[in-house]
Amino acid sequence: MGESNCGGTTYFGGFTSFGAGAVATKTFLLDFPVSVLNFSVTVMKMDSVDPGENFLISEDSNLLREVLDSEFSMQSNICGWDAVAESYPMNVVKTFPFFKPEIKINLTSKLDQAASDESYGFREISIIPLYDIAIADLFGGFSAVN
């Protein structure tokens, strides 16, 4: 899988790169105990994605978020072979409980045609740990300093 350009912005995947059956997977190590994660990724629908051909974000085999093709604020035929080179990225955010030392992210879609006909591109993945600690535990750990 490679990169593509859409409206002057470089995306991972996208036109001629991420079509039917494409899966992007990466495991991120978390070097500290985490109880809640905030995951975000910027997604761009490209060319002529058909209704219901949604973008899927999973943690291992657990679906975190199904991004509907209709959620994108754009028309069809953006950044395809004969298409308008404009960019309408959408930031997708999901916060969820998480208790493992690493997280395997899978990005795929319900596209059923070649990447030269319909595709999704993505960029700017972030994984932010959120500590779900009771306030009593948090302040209980401090020592008094005069």
Ligand SMILES: [Ca+2]
């Ligand atoms: Ca299709």
Ligand SMILES: [Ca+2]
């Ligand atoms: Ca097309």
